[in-house]
Structure formats: structure tokens, C-alpha cells
Amino acid sequence: MTTLALERREKFGIGRVLGNSFAVIGRNLGLLIGLAALFSALPAFVLNLLNYRSIDGIEYDDDVIDPMLNTPWVAVVFGLIYFVLALLFQSALVRATIEDLNGKRPALGDCVRTALRSILRTLGVALVVFFAMVLALIAASLAGVAVPVYGAAIVFLALLIPGAMWLLSVSVSVPVLIQERLGVFGSISRSRALTKGSRWSIFGLLLILFVAAMALQFVFGLALGLAFAFTGKLSTPGLIASSIGGTVVSTAVSTLISVAIAVSYVELRRVREGTSVDELAEIFS
Numbered sequence: 552m553t554t555l556a557l558e559r560r561e562k563f564g565i566g567r568v569l570g571n572s573f574a575v576i577g578r579n580l581g582l583l584i585g586l587a588a589l590f591s592a593l594p595a596f597v598l599n600l601l602n603y604r605s606i607d608g609i610e611y612d613d614d615v616i617d618p619m620l621n622t623p624w625v626a627v628v629f630g631l632i633y634f635v636l637a638l639l640f641q642s643a644l645v646r647a648t649i650e651d652l653n654g655k656r657p658a659l660g661d662c663v664r665t666a667l668r669s670i671l672r673t674l675g676v677a678l679v680v681f682f683a684m685v686l687a688l689i690a691a692s693l694a695g696v697a698v699p700v701y702g703a704a705i706v707f708l709a710l711l712i713p714g715a716m717w718l719l720s721v722s723v724s725v726p727v728l729i730q731e732r733l734g735v736f737g738s739i740s741r742s743r744a745l746t747k748g749s750r751w752s753i754f755g756l757l758l759i760l761f762v763a764a765m766a767l768q769f770v771f772g773l774a775l776g777l778a779f780a781f782t783g784k785l786s787t788p789g790l791i792a793s794s795i796g797g798t799v800v801s802t803a804v805s806t807l808i809s810v811a812i813a814v815s816y817v818e819l820r821r822v823r824e825g826t827s828v829d830e831l832a833e834i835f836s
Contacts (some may be wrong), residue, residue: 554607563749567755568818572811582647585659587802590640590666594633595798634700638673640727642666643810645729646814669728675735677723680746687714719750722757726816743821760811764804 563763576583643666666673687710720743727745728738746753774796 561698561750562741563818563822565752565759565813567812568756568814569759571814571817572807575648575810575814576724576806579647579651579657582657582659582662583644583835584646586640586643586662587806589663590636590643591802593807594629594636595801596795604690634677635670635674637726637805638677639663639666639670640805641725641812642669642729644806644809645726649726649730649808649817652814652817665729669732671737672728672735673725676721676728676738679735679739680718680721683717685712700726715754716750719753720746722746722753723812723816723819726813730816745816745823747823749819749822756811756815757808760808765799766806767804771796781783 574681604702642661646662646665650661688707690710721739722742723745724738727733727741728735731741733739733741
């Protein structure tokens with residue numbers, strides 16, 4: 552059976568991943584809306600309020616929520632909250648996706664418990680990726696100081712492709728962590744092993760998702776810009792409506808990407824190991 556599975560799944564299938572991702576979303580729309588409301592809606596809404604309030608050239612005609620928006624630490628606090636809740640959201644979506652692909656009906660409480668149980672390790676993975684990117688930026692900055700004209704550019708270009716490949720290699724670290732219950736570095740190492748030989752395909756998948764997200768953001772931004780052009784200012788109701796719209800768009804994008812990453816993990820295990828979804832689910836039995 553394993554040999555037959557490997558023969559059927561010789562390559563990472565972008566089309567299969569996209570199709571399965573939209574299928575998972577369609578079958579669990581109510582659950583995903585509930586998870587989004589729990590983990591994403593409020594902090595995303597507040598951050599959108601802050602972002603739209605700071606747009607240059609917008610004449611804001613109401614001071615009802617100015618005291619909150621003008622408080623310096625609000626953006627920092629809600630940014631941190633948003634970051635942690637985004638990790639919980641992704642973890643819950645991984646659990647929901649695997650359960651759905653196993654033919655089961657994902658439960659809200661089970662997804663939330665799984666996300667909460669793994670939050671420290673998930674945060675650890677995120678911090679490792681973050682600090683790796685910071686170190687790369689520091690290296691480019693130091694090179695810029697050492698060679699003022701071209702140093703930073705040379706280091707940036709030298710790190711660009713290896714850095715992008717490394718990020719692709721760790722792209723399924725969170726699904727590995729959630730599904731296989733490994734530690735931070737164990738999950739990263741396992742992700743690198745699973746993605747080996749499929750990283751360009753994963754790049755293609757993420758590029759498609761990025762273009763789709765940019766198109767969606769462009770349409771929303773165009774509508775928002777036209778509204779500003781006609782009114783010349785942004786009232787409190789307009790600010791709130793714009794922030795709600797931005798929250799819906801950003802949540803939809805993050806949901807699709809998180810589900811696609813979880814489906815990619817399943818696809819990678821099929822490609823490299825011939826592992827069925829049933830076998831993946833046994834870990835939780």
C-alpha cells in the first residue's frame with residue numbers, strides 16, 4: 552500500500568492542495584467563522600482602526616474614539632495580542648483541517664484546546680523564524696557599514712535565495728508541531744525534511760496565494776480610496792465600516808493561507824512517506 556501511495560503521489564500537487572483547501576473551507580465555513588471571531592476579529596479590527604486613522608491626507612471629522620487611537624501604547628499592545636492570537640488561529644485551523652480530511656467533523660472546543668495546548672511551542676517556532684530574519688538583516692546592515700556603497704546590497708542578494716529557501720523549508724513547522732507533537736527545533740527539522748524536493752512547488756503555491764491576496768486587498772483598497780475621494784474625509788461610521796471590511800479581508804486571507812499550509816503538510820507526507828490521512832489521525836487517538 553505504501554509503494555502504491557508513493558507511485559500515485561510522486562510530486563507535490565499545487566492543484567490538489569488548492570482544491571482540498573477550498574473544499575475544507577467550504578465544508579467548515581461556520582467553524583472557521585467561529586474560530587476567526589474568537590482569535591482574529593477584535594485585534595484585527597483595532598489594528599485596522601489604527602491604520603486607517605493614520606492615513607495621510609484623510610480629514611477625520613469626529614473625535615469620539617480619538618483618545619483611544621492616539622494612545623501610543625495601543626498599537627504595541629494590540630500588535631502583540633494579534634500576534635499571539637494569530638498563532639492560536641493557525642494552530643486551530645491545522646487541527647480542523649486534519650480532522651476534516653480524515654472524514655470527521657471538526658469541533659470548535661477540540662480545535663481551541665489543541666491550539667492552547669501548543670501555544671508555547673508554536674510561539675517558540677515563530678520566534679526562531681523571527682530571530683533568523685533579524686540576524687539576516689543585521690548581517691546586511693553590518694556589511695553596509697563595512698562597504699558603504701554596495702555592501703548591504705551584496706549581502707542582501709547573497710542571502711535572498713538561501714533565505715527564501717530556508718523560509719520555505721520551515722513553512723510546515725506549525726502543522727508538524729500540532730500534528731506530531733514535536734518540540735520547537737524538532738518541528739523545524741522535521742519540516743525541513745518533509746519539504747525537501749518540494750520547495751519550489753511550495754513557492755509556487757504561496758506565490759498563487761500571495762497574488763490572490765494582493766488582488767483582494769487591491770479591490771478593497773480601491774473601494775476605500777473611492778469612498779475617500781468622494782467624501783474628502785472619514786467619519787466615525789465610515790472609519791468603523793472600513794475597519795470591519797479590512798478585518799474581513801485580512802481574516803479571509805489568513806484563513807486560506809493557514810488551511811493551505813495544513814493541507815500542504817498532509818500532501819508532503821503523502822508524497823514523501825505514503826502516509827494516509829487515517830494514519831495521521833491515529834496520533835490523536
